[in-house]
Amino acid sequence: MRPFKQALNIAKKEWRLLLRNPHGLAVLFLMPAAFILVMSFALKNTLTSANVEFPNxxxxxxxxxxxxxxxxxxxxxxxxxxxxxxxxxxxxxxxxxxxxxxxxxxxxxxxxxxxxxxxxxxxxxxxxxxxxxxxxxxxxxxxxxxxxxxxxxxxxxxxxxxxxxxxxxxxxxxxxxxxxxxxxxxxxxxGRKMSAVQQSVPAWLIFGMFFVVIPIAGVLIQERNDGTLTRMATFGVTPGAVLGGKLMAFMALNWVQLLLMLLVGRWLVPALGGDTLYLDLPIAWFLLMVLATSAAAVGLALVIAAHTRTFDHAAALGGGANVVLGAIAGIMVPRTLMPAGMQTLSEWSPMGWALDGMQAVFLGAPDAAQIVPKASLLLAFAGVCLLLSWQPIRHPERVA
CATH class of the missing domain: 3.40.1710 (abc type-2 transporter like fold)
Incomplete structure (x- = not known):
């Protein structure tokens, strides 16, 4: 009986620790529930032919x-x-x-x-x-x-x-x-037929770029916990400089990530028997969308990392938020399979803005009316995120 009692006491200890970890509980319960809701509505009309609306x-x-x-x-x-x-x-x-x-x-x-x-x-x-x-x-x-x-x-x-x-x-x-x-x-x-790789690369590229929250959280939280941010402040390093430096560094990381995924679509996928990714893209619009998407992804990651105390909390919150935003945006389920209401909702997700702009670049002949509004929304979102990150960077000891 003694080993059983020991195991029972350890189980009680684990439950107490879980109850003191609301972020972990949210990932276990709230994130799957939200994902079920989003995916259920996104796939509402795909498995039935009833009530198919006639297109305008x-x-x-x-x-x-x-x-x-x-x-x-x-x-x-x-x-x-x-x-x-x-x-x-x-x-x-x-x-x-x-x-x-x-x-x-x-x-x-x-x-x-x-x-x-x-x-x-x-x-x-x-x-x-x-x-x-x-x-x-x-x-x-x-x-x-x-x-x-x-x-x-x-x-x-x-x-x-x-x-x-x-x-x-x-x-x-x-x-x-x-x-x-x-x-x-x-x-x-x-002027060419659409392929699966041409449609999937921009979607999953965006999804991957937003997961920059993981390395940012690891660096920023460690710097706060070991006092590095406080020591930099004593040397006159401003919160703006800290945020600017991290923004530049991790946006560059996003660009390396982008290059790798483009190479996979262009060379590895066809080598394995798939379709080839066409890279004859309008370079100016492509670079603008990459810049805006990367800024939004890093900005969101900085907000999450700045307002969480531990890496586990940041990873759980950032991962859960990215999954839900990706599902709403049309990355998990293509927008063509979504009902009209979900397609409208997808336009309120930062990943949805990025997906609109990136698909315009990869799938057609984009112009300013298609790209500039989406890029502006992403850059404005990045700016708001940086403002929200300012106070926790300025006073790291106040983060709860």
């Missing part, structure tokens, strides 16, 4: 035939959407998220026999459209063209086939010719 659609009618015009008009009246005068206007609407998809009816949409040509329809999709919504749109377009074909065939004996477009129905549809041409926005802008 824009139309460009390049075919001058009255049948094409009437078909598009009836579709818009029935399913919603709007017409655009040109592909350029449709492209801008997709970039501004005014519409989620675009349908371009090319010239000579009807062949010599009066059959709709599916290969004369281009379907442009937003980078964020849900696959289920895109699938529904594609199916509805194919079904609608089959209806047009059947009605024209039924009216072939008369000269006014378009009159029957709104009234005919059929239980037997004839196959349309060809297949829809589907292009995502990033394919339109970059």
């Amino acid at each position: 659609t824009g139309w460009v009618i390049e075919d001058s035939s009255p049948i094409a015009t009437q078909w598009a008009g009836e579709w818009i009246a029935r399913n919603g959407g709007e017409r655009f005068a040109s592909r350029t206007q449709l492209h801008e609407a997709l970039r501004a998220r005014q519409v989620q998809a675009g349908v371009i009816v090319q010239p000579q949409w009807l062949d010599e026999q009066g059959k709709p040509r599916a290969d004369h329809i281009q379907l442009w999709l937003s980078n964020r459209i849900q696959p289920s919504a895109a699938g529904r749109l594609r199916a509805e377009l194919s079904y609608s063209m089959l209806q047009v074909q059947m009605k024209i065939a039924a009216a072939a004996a008369g000269p006014f086939a378009s009159i029957l477009l709104g009234s005919a129905s059929s239980a037997e549809l004839l196959p349309a010719t060809g297949a829809l041409t589907i292009r995502y926005l990033y394919e339109i802008e970059s």
